[in-house]
Amino acid sequence: MGKWAKEHGLLLANLALFLMFFGGMIISGAAAYSEDQTAHGEPAVSILGYLATGQFVEATFENWESEFLQMAMYVILTVFLFQKGSSESKPMGRTAPQDQDPRDARIKHSTPWPVKRGGVVLKLYEHSLSALLLVLFLASFSLHALGGTEEYNQEQQSHGQPTVTLLGYLATSRFWFESFQNWQSEFLAVAVLVGASVYLREKGSPESKPVAEPHYETGA
Template identity: 45%
Template sequence: MRFLRDNGLTIVLGVATLTMIGGMLLTGWQIYNQELADHGASSLGLSQYAMSGHFLSAVFENWESEFLQMSAYVVLTAFLFQRGSAESKDPDEVLPQDEDPAICAADPDMPWPVKAGGIVGSIYAYSLGLVLMALFLASFLLHLRYSAYAADAQARLHGQMPMTITEHMASTQFWFESFQNWQSEFLSTGVLVVLSIFLRFRGSPESKPVSAPHRETGS
């Protein structure tokens, strides 16, 4: 029970993610097979569809936008402020995450990269943003790859010439797929930043205390 209490947030989010992917797989499979049937083509089995460009392009298209949002959020909140927001640092205070890690050199629980110092410590100091950006780049490239496969399958269904991955990357279709998700991620983050100035959710670390004044910055 202690394990579930200590890791409940990760467990629930992980289960929710797998559930939504399963729902996406099953519904997308039916939609795609109907499209194939409309063009007189053979339907795909579930495992075949799970490896298709139609499904994987949609998966990585969404992952790409989420990792872009989170990496941009981590980096931007290190340098930019929104007074009154629970999602911003206070521009008038130096918070623990901004302090020189050497101050805690005597702490036995300090992460080993900090103890190692040098280039390892420097990389670790920005590792969250770096890893999120790497995940964004990986998802972007996988989205490009499977989006090109999906476009190739569509072209064959309609008796058209398929494009290369390079040609697909330069196409308006690929960038439309990306921009339609990217804009929503920046919008939702911006809305959260502003709403957390005036609104509260008791018990959430993403909210200021219910009694906190609107001008108070940070959670």
């Protein structure tokens, strides 16, 4: 068990942090939602009741969509684009291991089965990472829209205003403001990491070049 945990420590730590912060979001979100409800003469909700509200769905997937968009675009852009001196870029002037054609690889027992199978299966596998991230982005985008529509209509009804359809909500400035305010921050964070990794270091991290490496050296 100890060996397995060590081998999967990075994933386990991130999942644990996700669950901790997600739990905090749910508890604090339910409290804030109930405070708003009581301020308007409406009944408070339980934590489980909060999970069924449009506000929770909207808030959750509004953030998830930006994360998956960021990671999908980062995976795709780093296939074609370079940043001289950055550890986040493939090396310049030479072929990177990621560019090698798997069809020319020597088949071993440990070779992933799509590579052994070849054909369409391999073609899909070659782009499976970006495909998964884009699917998760589209799913989160859709759920953001659905939850946002419910929350928006609840607010409209409380103010005696007409409700809207899903397509109607997609046409509102509110929906796109919520999306753009998250998207811009994600790409700013990536730009800072890409640029800062040219000149700054973090000893022991694979996201950083070796501390003594020259600034102009590109890639890990």
